[in-house]
Amino acid sequence: MQLTMTVNGEEVTAEIEGRLLLVHFLRDHLALTGTHWGCDTSNCGACAVWLDGEPVKSCTVLTAMAAGHEVRTVEGLEQFGELDAIQRGFMECHGLQCGFCTPGMLMTARALLDLNPSPSEQEIREAISGQICRCTGYATIVRSVQWAAAEEAGARTSIIDAGTP
Template identity: 70%
Template sequence: MEITVTVNGTGYTRDVEPRLLLVHFLRDTLGLTGTHWGCDTSNCGVCVAWLDETPVKTCTVLAVMADGHRVRTVEDLATGDTLDPVQQGFSDRHGLQCGFCTPGMLMTARRLLDDDPDPSEATIREAISGQICRCTGYENIVRSVRAAAEIERTADQEARA
């Protein structure tokens, strides 16, 4: 089937098998390997990207379902050499260890902060509850998201000054 998808602001038209998962379309067809592939069962959350503005587990979405839609992946977070505040927060507060779950966590955290610029710890934990990190114990991930919120607040205050 022919699909047309906008990924990270660039339009792509490709012929795909109807059964091709979005995670494989992103990784294998487009070469965007930032979206990781873990379980294929929607349990781990490492494959989270945005379909339009909604975080989805791309291992449970067929590429044909993205036809005519916008997809945003972790590759789209940074602007040039400037990290997104979420990426900076994870770097500053050691929110990653092996890094396998990190792209999905970053995309989920970005959406959370877009919706709630000052989330509580409970809200952060709820937002990332569909994702598994086997290394960190989540404490530094929560701290990282809080740090990202602070980075954004500081930038907003400086922009208004």
Template identity: 70%
Template sequence: MEVTININGEPVTREIEPALLLVHFIRDTPGLTGTHWGCDTSNCGACVVQMDGLPVKSCTVLAAMAEGHEIRTIEALSIDGVLDPVQQGFHEEHGLQCGFCTPGMIMTARALLDANPDPTEDEIRTAISGAICRCTGYSNIVRAVRWAAEHEAAQPRRS
């Protein structure tokens, strides 16, 4: 079947097997390998992308189900080489070590801050509870998201 998905503002058309998962569509066709394929069981959160602004696990969405929807991946966050505040926060607060969970963590955190610009630590921990990190113990990730919240409050984000 032929499917057209809007990824980071660009329509991508491809002939696919109907059972193809969104995560593979994103990684294979436009080659956006920032989205990671982790557990494949909707537990780990490495594959999180935004679908119409909501974070979803792209290993548990068929590519065909994303037709006509707006997909946003980690590649869309930095603009002209300037990191998104969430990305910068992960850099500043050492929110990653191996980096495998990072794209999903950041896309989840970005959606949290879009909905709730000043989250408490508890709210951050709840928001990322569907994403697993085996390196950091989460404390630095929580600090990174708070860093982004505080810096966005001081300097409102470009849209």
């Protein structure tokens, strides 16, 4: 079947098998290998991407279901050569070790901060509870998200100070 969708802001048209999973479409067809494949059962969250701004687990989403919709992956977080605050937070607070869960964690955490700019520790833990990390023990991931929240709060304050609406 032929379909069209938007991936990281660019329109993509492809001819695919109807059963193709979104994670494999992104990885094998578009070479966006930042999205990882970890468990097949929606448990680990390594494959989390955004579908119309909502995190979904792309190992259990058919590519066809994304037709006509907007997909964003970890490769789309960096804008104009600037890392997103959540990416910097993970580096600053040692929120990653092997890096395999990181793209899914980043997408979920970014979505959380968009909804809730100053989440509590418990809110962060609940938001990432659908993601497994085998390396960090989660505490540094929580700190990374808090770092990004504080960074953005600071940035907003300075924009306001400068008189920007």
